[in-house]
Amino acid sequence: MDLVVGIDIGGTKTKVGLVDRHGNSHGQTFFRTKEYPVLETYLIKTKETVDALINDLDDAPRILGCGIGAPNASSKRGTIENAANLLWKGQVPFLEKFKAIMPMPMRIMNDASAAALGELLFGSGKDMTDFIAITLGTGFGAGIVANGQLIDGYDGFAGELGHVDMTIGDGRLTGLGVEGGLEAYVSATGLKRTITYMQSQYLDESRFRDIAYNDLHGEDITRAAEEGDVLALRAFDYTAKIMAQALANFTAFTQPEAFVLMGGLTNSGKWILEPLDKYFNEFLLEVYRGKVKIIESGMPDKTAAICGAAALIWEKHK
Amino acid sequence: MDLVVGIDIGGTKTKVGLVDRHGNSHGQTFFRTKEYPVLETYLIKTKETVDALINDLDDAPRILGCGIGAPNASSKRGTIENAANLLWKGQVPFLEKFKAIMPMPMRIMNDASAAALGELLFGSGKDMTDFIAITLGTGFGAGIVANGQLIDGYDGFAGELGHVDMTIGDGRLTGLGVEGGLEAYVSATGLKRTITYMQSQYLDESRFRDIAYNDLHGEDITRAAEEGDVLALRAFDYTAKIMAQALANFTAFTQPEAFVLMGGLTNSGKWILEPLDKYFNEFLLEVYRGKVKIIESGMPDKTAAICGAAALIWEKHK
Numbered sequence: 034m035d036l037v038v039g040i041d042i043g044g045t046k047t048k049v050g051l052v053d054r055h056g057n058s059h060g061q062t063f064f065r066t067k068e069y070p071v072l073e074t075y076l077i078k079t080k081e082t083v084d085a086l087i088n089d090l091d092d093a094p095r096i097l098g099c100g101i102g103a104p105n106a107s108s109k110r111g112t113i114e115n116a117a118n119l120l121w122k123g124q125v126p127f128l129e130k131f132k133a134i135m136p137m138p139m140r141i142m143n144d145a146s147a148a149a150l151g152e153l154l155f156g157s158g159k160d161m162t163d164f165i166a167i168t169l170g171t172g173f174g175a176g177i178v179a180n181g182q183l184i185d186g187y188d189g190f191a192g193e194l195g196h197v198d199m200t201i202g203d204g205r206l207t208g209l210g211v212e213g214g215l216e217a218y219v220s221a222t223g224l225k226r227t228i229t230y231m232q233s234q235y236l237d238e239s240r241f242r243d244i245a246y247n248d249l250h251g252e253d254i255t256r257a258a259e260e261g262d263v264l265a266l267r268a269f270d271y272t273a274k275i276m277a278q279a280l281a282n283f284t285a286f287t288q289p290e291a292f293v294l295m296g297g298l299t300n301s302g303k304w305i306l307e308p309l310d311k312y313f314n315e316f317l318l319e320v321y322r323g324k325v326k327i328i329e330s331g332m333p334d335k336t337a338a339i340c341g342a343a344a345l346i347w348e349k350h351k
Numbered sequence: 352m353d354l355v356v357g358i359d360i361g362g363t364k365t366k367v368g369l370v371d372r373h374g375n376s377h378g379q380t381f382f383r384t385k386e387y388p389v390l391e392t393y394l395i396k397t398k399e400t401v402d403a404l405i406n407d408l409d410d411a412p413r414i415l416g417c418g419i420g421a422p423n424a425s426s427k428r429g430t431i432e433n434a435a436n437l438l439w440k441g442q443v444p445f446l447e448k449f450k451a452i453m454p455m456p457m458r459i460m461n462d463a464s465a466a467a468l469g470e471l472l473f474g475s476g477k478d479m480t481d482f483i484a485i486t487l488g489t490g491f492g493a494g495i496v497a498n499g500q501l502i503d504g505y506d507g508f509a510g511e512l513g514h515v516d517m518t519i520g521d522g523r524l525t526g527l528g529v530e531g532g533l534e535a536y537v538s539a540t541g542l543k544r545t546i547t548y549m550q551s552q553y554l555d556e557s558r559f560r561d562i563a564y565n566d567l568h569g570e571d572i573t574r575a576a577e578e579g580d581v582l583a584l585r586a587f588d589y590t591a592k593i594m595a596q597a598l599a600n601f602t603a604f605t606q607p608e609a610f611v612l613m614g615g616l617t618n619s620g621k622w623i624l625e626p627l628d629k630y631f632n633e634f635l636l637e638v639y640r641g642k643v644k645i646i647e648s649g650m651p652d653k654t655a656a657i658c659g660a661a662a663l664i665w666e667k668h669k
Contacts, residue, residue: 114638177604179504180500180502184498186481192603193638197603283604286512287504288506316516
C-alpha cells in the first residue's frame, strides 16, 4: 500500500501519522515537542517514531514521502523561522536537516496552509476552488485556496491573518507585538482574554470571578454559556463580532465560497457560530451577501493536522 | 497583424483601443459614457468606435477578440452589477448583449483586475508571480496576482478592497455605505475629503480655505504641498498612514512581492510615496520586512487601462 508520513509540529505536541490517498489514517501517535529542545535529537526522535509506526503495519508499505505542518514554516525555503511557540530559535533549516536523517521526498508548510490543503484533498474543500481555512487554537491561522490552488505567497508566508490590525478600541497585543491584532481577540487564547476583559467592564456575577486566568479553559467558558453566565455570553458575542468583521474583510480579498473553521474555539459550537453568522451577514458587502458560507471542517478533529501535512505530498500524486 | 480590442468602461469616459501581443497600442480613442444611458445604443456606439479604429489601420488586422474592464464586472457571469458610477442599473448581462452586436471571443472583468493582468503580461509584473495592483482613482481598486495567476474569486468579485473596514476614528462612509471603508480615505476622492477634514481639525492658514470642495482637484493639492501648505502636507501624511496600514494588512494575506500603484493619486509622486514607504515599513510584520516593494506601474498612463482590458484576451494566446 502507498502511504505518506504526516507530521504536525505544535508547541506542545508533535503528531506523527501514516495517511493513505483517501486521507485515512493507518496509525498515529505523538510525543512532547518541548522534551527535545535540541533540533538534532528532535529529528532523531521523529524518525524513530515514524519507523515504529511503519513496523506496526502488517504489510510493509511504500512510503511516498513526508509532509510537515509547522508554525512559521516557509514552504519555499524549507525553514521554520522565529516561531514563537517553539524552542528552536532563528531561521531553522528544518527540511535540509531532516532529509539528511530520513531521506525521502519532503515538504514543509505553515500549519494552517497545510490544514487548508488537507481540506482541499480530503475534507470540506473537495468540491470547492475558492475557500479559506481558519484554525482557531492558541492563535489564529489561515490557509487560502483560490483558483483551486493553495496561495503560498512570495516566499511562503501567505495567510498570516492573525496579525492583521483590527484597530479595536482596547488594542490588545498579539504574541508578535501587533497592537489590535486579530488573534489577540479571535482564538482560544483571545476568548480567555475577553473573559477577563468582561470582568473589568461589567459588574455582573459570574463563575469566572473565582477562577484565575491560568486556570481558565475553553470548555469552562462553553459550559458557563450553557448555564447562562452573562459574562460568558458577552464574551462569545464580542469574539463573534470581531471575527465576523475580519471574515467580511477577508471576503473582499479572494471572495471565497466558504470559510472552513477548525481548532479548539470551534468546539464552543453554537455559542460562537450563531452570533458569528448573524454579524457576518450584517457586515458583508451587498455584492457578497448570501454567497459565502461559514462551515466546520470535514475532517475528524484527531487526524486533521496529520492529514493536512500528508496532503503536501499527496497533492503531488493526484 | 494580430490585434485585440481593449475597452475600459469608466463612469466618465469609455476608452477603446487596439493592442498587439507586446502591449503596444495601434490606435485608441474615447467617448463619453454618460451620453449613452441606454445600453443598446451604448453598445452600438462602442462597436462603431471599434470599426473606425480598424478602418484607420493601413493593413486589415486579424482581431483575436475583445477584452473589457469595467467597475463591478463579474468575470464569471459576464455581467456588470450595481455599478455606482454607471447609469445602467441592476445586473446587466453586458457580455451576452455585446456579443450579439459584435460577435468575437470576449471577456469582461473588474477594471482593477484587468489592470493587474495588464501589468502581469506587459508591465511591472512581467517577472513576478505574486503582486497586487492598486488603482487609486475616484475609488480604491485592487487586482490580486498569486501563484502567477489572477485571483478571480468564487463568482468573480475578488479584490474589492476599497470597502474593507479600516475602523478609523471618524468612520467615513464609502459610496457603498461601508463605514470606515478604505476608499473613503485612500483614493483621489479620499484625499479631497481629507483636505476638508483637516480644515475642521486645525486652524492653520491654507489656500484651501478659499476653495469649495467641488472646485478642488488633485493637482491643486500636490501644488499646495510643493508650496509648503500645512494642510496639504497633513492630508498627504494622513492618507499615506492609512494606506500603509491597509497594505501591511494585505501583505499578510497573499504575501505579494510588490504592490504596483497606478491611477490619479499616484501623480502626487513623492508627497504620497515617501510617507507611504516610511509608515509601511513601520507597520509591516517582522517576517515580511524588507521583502515587499511598493512600485509604480510600468505601463504608460494613457494606455494602461486599454492594455489591461486587452490582456484578458492575450492571456489566452500565451
